[in-house]
Amino acid sequence: MKAEIISIGTELLLGEITDTNASYLAGQLPLLGIDLYWISQVGDNRTRLTEVLERAWQRSDLVLTTGGLGPTEDDLTREAIAEMLGEELRIDPALEQIIRERFAQRGIEMAISNIKQAAVIPSAEAIYNDRGTAPGWYIEKDGHILMAMPGPPGEMHHMWRMEILPRLRQRISGSVIFSKTLKTFGLPEGTVGEMVAPLLSSANPTLGIYAKADGIHLRLAAKANGQKQAEEMIGRGETRLRSIMCESIWGTDDDTLASVVGRLLKEKGLSLAVMEYCTGGLVASTITDAPDASAFFKGGLIAYSNEALTAYGVDAGLINDHGVAGPEVAQAMAEAGRLRLGADVGIGITGVIGPGELEGKPAGTMYIGMDGGRSKKTVKRNYPGDRFQLKHRAAFAALFELRKMLIAQDQPGA
Amino acid sequence: MKAEIISIGTELLLGEITDTNASYLAGQLPLLGIDLYWISQVGDNRTRLTEVLERAWQRSDLVLTTGGLGPTEDDLTREAIAEMLGEELRIDPALEQIIRERFAQRGIEMAISNIKQAAVIPSAEAIYNDRGTAPGWYIEKDGHILMAMPGPPGEMHHMWRMEILPRLRQRISGSVIFSKTLKTFGLPEGTVGEMVAPLLSSANPTLGIYAKADGIHLRLAAKANGQKQAEEMIGRGETRLRSIMCESIWGTDDDTLASVVGRLLKEKGLSLAVMEYCTGGLVASTITDAPDASAFFKGGLIAYSNEALTAYGVDAGLINDHGVAGPEVAQAMAEAGRLRLGADVGIGITGVIGPGELEGKPAGTMYIGMDGGRSKKTVKRNYPGDRFQLKHRAAFAALFELRKMLIAQDQPGA
Numbered sequence: 001m002k003a004e005i006i007s008i009g010t011e012l013l014l015g016e017i018t019d020t021n022a023s024y025l026a027g028q029l030p031l032l033g034i035d036l037y038w039i040s041q042v043g044d045n046r047t048r049l050t051e052v053l054e055r056a057w058q059r060s061d062l063v064l065t066t067g068g069l070g071p072t073e074d075d076l077t078r079e080a081i082a083e084m085l086g087e088e089l090r091i092d093p094a095l096e097q098i099i100r101e102r103f104a105q106r107g108i109e110m111a112i113s114n115i116k117q118a119a120v121i122p123s124a125e126a127i128y129n130d131r132g133t134a135p136g137w138y139i140e141k142d143g144h145i146l147m148a149m150p151g152p153p154g155e156m157h158h159m160w161r162m163e164i165l166p167r168l169r170q171r172i173s174g175s176v177i178f179s180k181t182l183k184t185f186g187l188p189e190g191t192v193g194e195m196v197a198p199l200l201s202s203a204n205p206t207l208g209i210y211a212k213a214d215g216i217h218l219r220l221a222a223k224a225n226g227q228k229q230a231e232e233m234i235g236r237g238e239t240r241l242r243s244i245m246c247e248s249i250w251g252t253d254d255d256t257l258a259s260v261v262g263r264l265l266k267e268k269g270l271s272l273a274v275m276e277y278c279t280g281g282l283v284a285s286t287i288t289d290a291p292d293a294s295a296f297f298k299g300g301l302i303a304y305s306n307e308a309l310t311a312y313g314v315d316a317g318l319i320n321d322h323g324v325a326g327p328e329v330a331q332a333m334a335e336a337g338r339l340r341l342g343a344d345v346g347i348g349i350t351g352v353i354g355p356g357e358l359e360g361k362p363a364g365t366m367y368i369g370m371d372g373g374r375s376k377k378t379v380k381r382n383y384p385g386d387r388f389q390l391k392h393r394a395a396f397a398a399l400f401e402l403r404k405m406l407i408a409q410d411q412p413g414a
Numbered sequence: 415m416k417a418e419i420i421s422i423g424t425e426l427l428l429g430e431i432t433d434t435n436a437s438y439l440a441g442q443l444p445l446l447g448i449d450l451y452w453i454s455q456v457g458d459n460r461t462r463l464t465e466v467l468e469r470a471w472q473r474s475d476l477v478l479t480t481g482g483l484g485p486t487e488d489d490l491t492r493e494a495i496a497e498m499l500g501e502e503l504r505i506d507p508a509l510e511q512i513i514r515e516r517f518a519q520r521g522i523e524m525a526i527s528n529i530k531q532a533a534v535i536p537s538a539e540a541i542y543n544d545r546g547t548a549p550g551w552y553i554e555k556d557g558h559i560l561m562a563m564p565g566p567p568g569e570m571h572h573m574w575r576m577e578i579l580p581r582l583r584q585r586i587s588g589s590v591i592f593s594k595t596l597k598t599f600g601l602p603e604g605t606v607g608e609m610v611a612p613l614l615s616s617a618n619p620t621l622g623i624y625a626k627a628d629g630i631h632l633r634l635a636a637k638a639n640g641q642k643q644a645e646e647m648i649g650r651g652e653t654r655l656r657s658i659m660c661e662s663i664w665g666t667d668d669d670t671l672a673s674v675v676g677r678l679l680k681e682k683g684l685s686l687a688v689m690e691y692c693t694g695g696l697v698a699s700t701i702t703d704a705p706d707a708s709a710f711f712k713g714g715l716i717a718y719s720n721e722a723l724t725a726y727g728v729d730a731g732l733i734n735d736h737g738v739a740g741p742e743v744a745q746a747m748a749e750a751g752r753l754r755l756g757a758d759v760g761i762g763i764t765g766v767i768g769p770g771e772l773e774g775k776p777a778g779t780m781y782i783g784m785d786g787g788r789s790k791k792t793v794k795r796n797y798p799g800d801r802f803q804l805k806h807r808a809a810f811a812a813l814f815e816l817r818k819m820l821i822a823q824d825q826p827g828a
């Protein structure tokens with residue numbers, strides 16, 4: 001099956017946004033055994049959009065579009081597909097009702113222009129959008145498939161997983177593709193690449209290396225005639241990768257560092273508190289992205305001055321003696337946060353977020369203190385990057401180190 | 415001048431990397447007054463690459479390619495361009511010498527395959543690559559221009575700035591493009607679209623509408639013979655948009671809600687503290703993304719239980735009487751945060767983050783309390799979306815409402 005992706009929106013041609021939708025979908029298609037031959041970006045121009053769609057429809061079996069399904073005049077995907085297929089757009093009353101209810105739920109008056117989002121052509125089946133007002137389209141005609149999805153990545157990813165992927169799986173027969181992603185933290189991409197080099201030349205299962213915000217991800221994908229065979233191939237690959245990467249691997253597939261830490265804390269019946277300086281609330285915010293965070297997370301104390309630190313219970317003398325960006329204060333923050341919020345485990349994060357150095361230490365110097373009552377630990381890390389990157393690296397590092405400490409407690413002799 | 419970008423590499427079609435080269439170049443072209451009509455990604459396949467190049471050469475005045483200039487067998491850009499133009503590749507001895515010296519400088523032995531990087535066709539001028547071994551190509555023929563650049567972003571950006579941009583500036587005379595973005599919050603995209611509809615049909619300046627995480631952005635772009643004329647056109651468009659959108663506009667261009675709020679607080683010499691329940695630290699983290707946050711931000715108190723709220727100074731009786739997700743607690747949180755951290759202004763955020771309802775209120779019900787000592791205010795908002803979206807909408811709403819309150823204090827009668 002030959003596939004093609006078309007990303008629609010003038011903002012792509014103006015360089016205002018980078019087309020992450022195309023790379024997301026491109027990463028999904030190998031898991032279905034579908035070959036992707038072309039990706040293109042086209043603006044909100046009806047002539048050029050129709051032309052690009054026509055070429056795709058001729059040369060590809062599967063066409064995936066994102067964008068241009070909004071309510072405004074420059075959203076032209078529906079019109080262009082209708083023109084390309086020589087069909088007529090009509091408002092679907094049931095679809096209009098769903099969109100109207102959406103707005104009513106939010107207590108917002110619906111603009112008249114939103115009605116156009118309820119338009120379909122005879123050969124298109126509307127696809128429910130759980131995250132927004134724009135329905136998608138599923139078209140199967142003359143041996144070709146076209147799926148139109150909304151442009152906002154949150155809406156698109158959800159529609160892909162819940163609606164499009166199941167439809168595509170049904171359509172594809174024969175070999176089974178099974179994949180598993182192992183997520184690592186703490187090693188640069190080049191180093192990981194060298195470590196896993198012997199597996200990179202394997203044709204089946206294949207191994208892909210992806211640099212992500214929360215570390216380097218390793219994706220194994222196996223093609224086989226049955227689920228069991230594919231799973232066995234993945235299992236052997238995983239065993240090899242785990243023996244190479246050891247404790248750098250912190251999770252798989254849908255795991256996030258927050259969900260992995262949350263699961264460990266719940267299993268052990270432990271509660272968590274954080275005290276943050278340089279990460280400014282990002283650790284608390286990352287932890288509370290998990291739907292069940294209230295089961296283990298007590299709260300966070302964000303200090304953006306030495307006065308706030310002492311108000312939260314960190315000894316002023318300690319700050320004076322050792323400076324705020326050091327292991328002593330990180331450890332004291334972890335303890336004070338734990339005690340102040342009555343939690344079992346505390347994390348304290350301090351360091352130099354920049355721009356510029358602090359107490360003679362360069363931006364990117366981070367200290368993570370952990371306090372579990374009996375067990376205490378502080379680690380120092382140096383990261384490159386701007387303020388935004390440093391905050392994220394330090395926040396992920398704190399969760400990664402906490403995971404290691406929680407696991408180490410189970411080891412004999414800990 | 416009609417331009418087209420072609421990004422070359424199978425890794426793009428496998429979703430292993432996102433094409434940031436295209437968005438970088440797309441963002442550069444408007445500043446030269448060059449219209450970009452098409453972007454496409456194509457793999458390391460000679461037939462398809464040649465076909466994509468041929469179409470681009472026919473329909474575009476300027477073709478920019480990135481990638482496929484490396485030394486390995488699957489780097490085919492040189493071969494495909496030669497085929498497209500019907501010219502022959504020959505090794506340029508001077509170029510070969512430069513590449514050999516490059517390796518010698520780095521103390522690495524040159525692989526034989528690198529010699530192919532010294533190949534050129536008669537109509538191509540080699541472009542020096544300061545950051546790598548692959549020279550670029552500059553071709554001007556039959557009224558078309560093609561520039562081939564290496565794929566690694568660091569090499570490409572540098573070659574663009576140092577070599578390609580000066581050549582393009584020389585080739586382009588006359589018009590100047592000037593743009594300005596006005597950022598709004600609080601109104602859905604469809605409503606904004608209808609409000610500004612009269613301006614959408616304008617050909618110069620053009621108006622674009624972009625839905626972003628922090629609201630709907632409106633971008634005016636004017637084309638004129640001089641900077642002054644372009645700025646005047648933008649100025650008139652901005653005046654009209656401001657009279658239509660009024661207080662929905664919170665910033666322009668590089669402003670973020672955090673930077674706008676920070677600037678207002680610094681101008682007024684006020685400090686800020688936040689107490690967060692449902693946003694779980696995201697407001698504090700958003701505020702501390704600004705490099706100068708320590709000048710006005712005292713800190714944040716993240717409560718993820720009623721016990722933490724009362725520990726932070728919120729009256730337990732108030733929570734019992736009114737429930738935690740209500741205006742009374744939002745207001746009390748704002749005041750307690752302000753007093754606890756000795757700040758001039760406090761924000762308190764509570765509500766229902768989901769999944770599921772709380773105290774009979776559906777997920778997405780948010781209360782934002784503000785306390786500036788004399789002035790107090792609470793707003794209620796209902797947002798759609800999952801936990802992640804709700805956190806972001808509530809956090810941006812809190813900063814947007816705080817901005818409004820800070821500005822209202824300056825109004826007569828406030």
